Amino acid sequence: MLQELLDDTVTALRNAVARGAPELRPRETGTITHIGGGIARIRGLPSITSEEMVAFPEKQLGIAINLEPDEIGVMLLHDSATLSAGIEVRATGREADTPVGEELLGRVIDATGRVLDQGKSLRFNEHRPIERPAPEIMDRAPVTVPLETGIKAVDAMIPIGRGQRELIVGDRQTGKTSVAVDAIINQHGKDVLCIYCAVGQRGTAVARVVDTLRSHGALAYCVVVVASDEDPPGLRFVTPYAATTMAEYFMENGRDVLIVYDDLTRHARAYRELSLLLRRPPGREAYPGDIFYIHSRLLERATHLHSDRGGGSLTALPIIETQAQDISAYIPTNLISITDGQIYLSPVLFHKGLLPAIDVGKSVSRVGGKTQYPAFRTVAGDLRLSYAQFEELETFSRFATRLDEDTRAIIEHGRRVREVLKQPEQRPLRAAAQIAVLRAVNAGLLDNLDIDNVSDVEDRIQQRVLSELPELCMRMESSQVLQDREWEQILTVASDAVSDSYQGIKR
Ligand SMILES: Nc1ncnc2c1ncn2[C@@H]1O[C@H](COP(=O)(O)OP(=O)(O)O)[C@@H](O)[C@H]1O
Ligand SMILES: [Mg+2]
Incomplete structure (x- = not known):
């Protein structure tokens, strides 16, 4: 009897070692004290670390973001309808991560790897942390190869290079998404993989983009990562970081990658929502003080890697929606100062039928000129x-x-x-x-x-x-x-x- 028990324990330990989890942790649990607005407050879990994932009973996940002495704040990545105060939760010991790999190409997923298209279910071989440090200066190389959008006004007058960050900015319905999608379609046969990261948009708008990509044969070299307007703010907030991690996987394998964030205005709003719920002090336009940092640390990850590091590149096209053409509002000015230039879309030109409605005078590319063909x-x-x-x-x-x-x-x-x-x-x-x-x-x-x-x-x-x-x-x-x-x-x-x-x- 005792021998049997011992054998079982030894086998269990062996299996644990073989799975690459040699460190056994006592299971730590906590209890939900309050839930609402996509945030759960939890008591217990004394040794949880910041950004660690928390598991709820029905496999929902959350990320610990506020650690206070007697309570932690967790942003939920899934629907919270079945959750309520008193429910027990578990720390996973895992830093917030996302699946990466070739199998993601051609698929529509969310940041946790949930499949959103009708395709077959996915098995992931590898997960990587969603927050990763940007490449060191020594690992970066100058931008030398053009990223062709196929749009005359852009390629001729606002040329973009592989590894550059170019903002697309304009009011609603001025053709921002269209410019980005055209740039993706134009990578057909050019050996550039693309990530379309949709944040806070309506599901129908995302479906339209997916259809367009599919009908141009572009979906095969794309990953579409979605957090819609109905998803909790936590998921909307982490999605761009997760999408960037997916892109970095390809870049670190020496590939050229283009990522579109559509859009970071909604991303900033998701973060504001979370911060207000967590009672962090609001600043200008009610955004928290670190709003600049959430976008700069994201876009710093776009680069052209040195040939010693495989020579891959990540080009970023973040999109920002302005109101009444006010590019001097808080979030647009932040993004303008973080990126290497902007493509400005004007509602005035749009209404005159001058499409794409790119205002060349207000647009600039500070890097791409050097990559333009002579x-x-x-x-x-x-x-x-x-x-x-x-x-x-x-x-x-x-x-x-x-x-x-x-x-x-x-x-x-x-x-x-x-x-x-x-x-x-x-x-x-x-x-x-x-x-x-x-x-x-x-x-x-x-x-x-x-x-x-x-x-x-x-x-x-x-x-x-x-x-x-x-x-x-x-x-x-x-x-x-x-x-x-x-x-x-x-x-x-x-x-x-x-x-x-x-x-x-x-x-
Ligand atoms: N170059 C273009 N030629 C014709 N129609 C365009 C062009 N660019 C955009 N549109 C149309 O303008 C509308 C708004 O474009 P969209 O990219 O969705 O704007 P935004 O993302 O800025 O809200 C869409 O109906 C789109 O089909
Ligand atoms: Mg759009």
Whole structure:
């Protein structure tokens, strides 16, 4: 009898060692004293540590965030409907973590690994902490490779590099999500994995993004990590960190990764909600004092790793929603100062139908310019200049009754440029196609066209350059500097395309 008991104990210990859990801890339990708003207060659990996971009876999880002498505050990651005061809870001894691995690609999950799509259930091989220190300076390399969005206005004038953090900011319904989703779609065949992290959005909005990704064949190289507006604030708060951990797994395996946080305004609100419930002192706009830090420590994790560390990269596109175009509000200014630039979307441009509604004058990229292909840089310089000049003149000319020839010419040219910068959503373009058409408009080839015909002609130019000059297109998408004679070749093909269309129009 005793021998049997001993044998059992030895076997149990062996199994525990084999599972890699040699440290046996006495099981510690506590009791819920109060529950509400996605927070549980718990008595007991004397040796719990900050950010340790707490398990509730029906496998719900929470994370200890407030440790006080006689009570701890736990933010819940799951629905609390079945929980009430008096229920016993257990410390897990595990730091808050999230699943990582290849098996996540193509799936829609939450930060705890719960499957949210109709696919088969997932078995995880590995979990990693959701909060991890950002890479050391010595482990970081300069940003050298472009992260192409396929959007002309961005790639030409606000270029982004792999490992950069570029904010997308604008009022609601200005096309923020569309810009980010287009950037993801454009990574098709480019060997960049993508994470779309949805925080606090309605379920239908997330479903729409998932559908778009799927219909463009992009879901296969994506992980969609969701905390919807119906999830508890704790889950909404941890989701961006968990999504970043998933992205880092790929980056540390030498891959290039793009992560979209949609959006961090709602993330900040979730944290404010938690902080107020935990009775932490509110500061400006009722946000707690460490609100800057929650976003800076998140975005510091985006980087380009040194080749000694595998050379992977993590590019971050955080999204912020402003109210009444106020980019000087608390959260937008924080994010603007943390990131390496911003793409500003204007409701005014949106209502004029100038889509994507990117306000080039208020947008900037402080890192990506160095990564732009030389051919792109050549066309982008002219473009920015003539466009800025045009915008200024257009404003003034509204009050003038008669314009001199030069002014008129600049304005007519500017209108063509603006027309070319328009782009429907979900139609990202190859860099060579963008360069060719921008070169053509810069050279004035489109100046005599009717505005309404510009977009057709643009398509023709792209098609002809891509099919007639395939090798030159490869050179445009490389670090090589194009010769004058090569630019001539492009312009010749482009003007052929323009005169073809003239004939098409006349006929
Ligand atoms: N380039 C574009 N061309 C045409 N429609 C667009 C474009 N970008 C966005 N839209 C439309 O504008 C609406 C708002 O876009 P969305 O990305 O959801 O805005 P936000 O995320 O800023 O709220 C959507 O209906 C979308 O289809
Ligand atoms: Mg959106």
